[in-house]
Amino acid sequence: MGNWIGRTFRKLHLDYHQPAWMEGVAGAFTLEEARKQAGMFKEAGIEAVEFFAYDHYGHAFYPSRIAPVHPNLKSDYTGLMSRALKEAGIRTILYLNAFTTIHLHKNHPEWMRRNEDGTMPRGAWLQHDASHVCIATGYLKEYFLPLLQEAVRRHEPDGIWIDAGSWMVEYPCYCQSCHERYKEDMGCELPTGPMPEAGVELDHPDWIRWRLWRRGLIAPYVKDLIRTIKEISPETLVAENNLGKYFYGVPKIEQGQFVKWLTPRELGLDWLSCDPVHFGANHEMIFSREGRYQATTGLPFDYMNERFHGWGEWQIRSHTDWKLEMATILAVGARGFFADQPYPDGTVEPTVYRDLKQVYSFVKDREAFTFGAQPVPEVAVLASLASNVLGPTAGAEWGRDKHWGALPKYRTDRVDGASLWLTEAGIQHLIYDEETLRNQIDRQSLVIIPDQCLLEEATITALEQYVEAGGQLIVTGRSGLWNEQGERRATDPFATLLGLSRTGVLPAPLHYWRADPNMAAHMEYGQIRLQAWGTAMELAMGNAESLADLLEPVDTVWRSEARERSDWRHYTTVGAAPAGAKVAASAVTLHAYGKGQAMYLNGDLFALYYLEGHRLIREWLTSCLDIMLPAAARKIQVRKPLHVEMNMTERTTEAGHETIVHFLNYFAQKRPGYVIHNEEIPPIYDLEFRMRMDTMPTRVVLQPEGTELVWDWDGEHVNVRIPCLELHAIVHIQGSNAKEEVACGL
Template sequence: MKFRQVHLDFHTSEAIEGIGRDFSKQQFQGMLKTGHVDSITIFSKCHHGWAYHPTTANQMHPHLNFDLLGAQIEAAHEIGVKTPVYLSAGLDERLARKHPQWLIRNQQEQISWTADFMTPGYHQFCMNTPYLDVLTLQVEEVVKKYDVDGIFLDIVGVRECYCQYCVAEIRSQGSDPRNIQDMKKLWEQTYARYANRMNETVHAVKPGLPVFHNSSHVDRGRRDLAHVNTHLELESLPTGGWGYDHFPLSARYAQTLGMDFLGMTGKFHTSWGEFGGYKHPNALRYETALSIANGARCSIGDQLHPGGQMDHATYSLIGEAYREVEAKEEWCRDTTAMADIALLSVEAALWETGVDPHNQHMHHHDTGAVRVLLEGHYLFDVVDLQADLSKYKVVILPDAISITESIKTKLTAFLAGGGKILATGRSGLSPDGTGFEFDLGVEYQDVSPFRPSYFRPNFELPSLRTASFVMYTEGQNTVPTTDGIVLGSKENSYFNRDLFTFCSHQHTPSDLQESGTGMAEGQDGIYIAWNVFEDYATKGSLAVKEIICYALDRLLSNNKSLITNLPAQGVTTLQIQKNSNRWVNHLLYASPVRRGQGVEVIEDIPPLINTEVTVAAAEQVQDVYLAPQNLSLSFSQVNGLVTYTIPEWSCHQMVVIQF
């Protein structure tokens, strides 16, 4: 897989004439060189349903009069650039109007994506219809006819559908469309059948050719869905609705799967389909650096003008980022991440229990946990229940993880190996919610009726000292066990805000009376009695973050693999290059600001001065140097701790620890 990819959208209406009239091999190649691009995903078929090459399996765009796909492949290959090819799988507006009976339907016969045919937009196909045969021929034609370097199939995944084809099939299986569990099995079967057929079609012609099925999200806990792909492309446009939290969460999970993967951002100010919108070059520099710091390759989304000419401003912008990536690739190949902490994803745990997390609005728990871990500069992975936990020191159970038998078995083995647990909220409880399955220093009583309630720690926070700190999310009533160590108490408000009992503008203050345990430590780990990760995701309270960090530092017992004085918005990772006998410490810094209506923008990236890092390394270190500059840093190695200071850097810096 290449490091510097462009994903070149080309969804082009039949109402536009002169398609590709301005295409020039020399101009196309020139822009790829300007952008330092080594792979570009180009279009066979777009969401409008048109092909951009002569075809018998589809219909060429009515205003295209030459083989644009073939010309792009020839031009790219001539200068050593790979060309994966895109086909819109789930959307095909040309066929949607001819065969609306092939579209996904809900129980009320309403169609998907766009509500009707009187509103501009696309409509999504069910893969349990004859459309799958049509798509198969389209994919087969491209793979046979062209020297493609991969296939990218878009807008696919497990989809709910009650079209008449699905209704007929479930009845033929002896079931009923009103049986939701059987319908869920059917939808899973439909996607598996689609993915297997696409893969078999491609690999029958070109064995081993990369194939990716894009659903815009890699489900944590669904390794079966991940492994229908040859690699992963993590679609995560920070300004397009994903935000800057999304990619680290997805990447820290993807890096545990043993698959090659890339991070896909965009050159757009907002998102896909935006013509004339551009990010600041610093944003792309940061976003691509974030990919390689997390063990990923890079992809940047663009959209080709209908005339076929590549946009000079776009490829100058992309080149700002990819010129730096190109210089750094040597230290980013064949890496594995070092991690002290495993964050057990709530999404993954829900899949394990047979609950679809997409319908549960549970993303705040994982998101808040990743924010705290990034800002606290911990080394961590996001894991599912198939992960090997033995290499971690602490497992986090964020807010909403009930302890099923399979989870209990896995965590019991982890604890027996010397690991510790941090559980919060309802996590750690048995599925029936009657008690804790591990020794966390507390006994469970019930859900607190007070919201918000308050936490008074028995320790002093670094920034805020001691107080009664408001906790906005649901809390649990607990009391300490005989040998539990109480780390803080819970306090209730005078009353919940109601018609005749309200106080001030938001909520009632603490009554300053101890009401059970807010935080405690037992033999197996630490428990915090609120959904603190949800709280941090939605409110961002400094107190909540420092409370969590205190618990993690206590559990790690001053045994962290990396310590740094990076600011909170800084990000650090430690990647192992085993074949080169070295570790690579990545440090990143940017501070997104909000502009417009919820758009996060990176523009200014100030330099950081005298960043200190200490890394635990028992083996003798030969050299510590900055990459790609190849400038040695002075360092000390005492009692298994390597310490160095980076005098000045901005955006992204790699420090190589050579053994």
């Protein structure tokens, strides 16, 4: 069988959580209905279907001897669906939930997660107290793994998809098992609550130790899942929902001691899979940035997009939206996984599959130009697994009015902001964890470290060697001031490389960036001082050249010279006190190191761009990019609107080396709030790009239409014009002669 996931582009997920009070569950789901649905799925182009064996409520949908069967289940939903799909030649994937149940607290209260006061909290989205199971208890060995064995033996699936597993682990738990295991592993008691907020977390080593220990339980749990399944059915593939993201890092812990952060490949899963939440989420943005990371992991991966805006509903979105989401999935190298929700009686809505047939026909036409293609490296954005799990969030940490100026902030805003800016700028980029970047660093034209506070020593050494050999590097904010376990380093690890030392944190919550005359001359709004909320650093300058000043806010904003947080006075509305005249430090510096150069940005600009999307921030970042990676040095230059996304892949086939360039026309309707619609997408005319190549190509074709494009060759670049971009354009450049062979296939 092999890893068929990488060859399967069109999957279906049937979401079927049923509360105990729901009557007539699977009441209309006969073998005849199952076969009817299988035929409808086949007609829609679906190649594999995921369906429920065990849901979030803790109900089995087949006659289980281990789990409670739904009290109102009228037929063997799981068994009938499995039989019908296999008869139709459609691959089967079983869904099982890991750590939620409304039943087990009655007979096994010792398995349930406990708050510090002894109460048993809810699990996931359930509205039932005592429904969250703890990973550290005997639940896995005594209940869930035997249930998994039963389901695999009974239904012989091609794949297993585990939900409510790893993403349910990292909550404080004070059950007896946690007390005993933590004392045995760590030699101390569990930390007492409340759990510190992200901004001060690194000042609480007891909680950092607990978080590493708790997340360290994930890898053995995943290993047990895989072993349990493979012992029965070695060819059954395994995925665990949401594992393998750069913000769900898993540490390896042995006998209470930290060993390393595991790359997704080291987890042992057969593929990475994700249902992006929450309600109405902007899938095109999520698929784009997360795909640019998971494409570097070496594993097949997929993303779910849904018929509805919110899980547990029966709305139907525009199939134009579905197509654009699927196009984004294909462009980043992922596979499709459409989600529907059957009605409680087990039937599905035929209209959904009428529209899905159009969407999956669209996907099928494009599969040939994505299979075996690998992402092209150009600009690397580092997403340290440690930094996206531990440490401070991004953006304004204090001083900004919490009501008028409040914005939701996450650690991921830095990486997400860097990717968003590069996407809008038409810059080919990928996102790497530390270990993968070290292995791929020689292929990068530029590396960006977007305020990744926790870094491994091996990464810092690799960056020094990279720049010394001629590489280009941008480092921002507090990057690397802590090691990968959250311990503060005694000195600045980047001091030699940056030509300066970060000696402390400046007291003000915001500063203003002022470009020097030379830098300002290359900026349309270079005369305007850039307001930058968030932490900035005191600097001891060495050999670095200053390109911009960091201005303090006016002195009078402070009540006293002590400049404590309590001394800060609010200045109107959101609280952005005006700029003063005093230079606190450099805002932008440049340092030649060996054959390369390193730039330092004194602040959290990438996070601010993600949170605010301000044109002045974009102009500053673009000006810095032009210094470090001028347009003439880039592999590809694109003339496009901000909302059009470009991604480059390549492969080697029997016909030779091929470069494949995707263009995506993202154009959301004006809507308040979080719900995104892309129903009417205006076409974009006369897109142009210029790509550096070793030799002249033989053909440049717009796919899947097969239309020969107008292009010319200047001896070093191919210049291509796309007359019209509607939703998704694939430019297939054939016959180029790459310097490196690119492996084809998964």
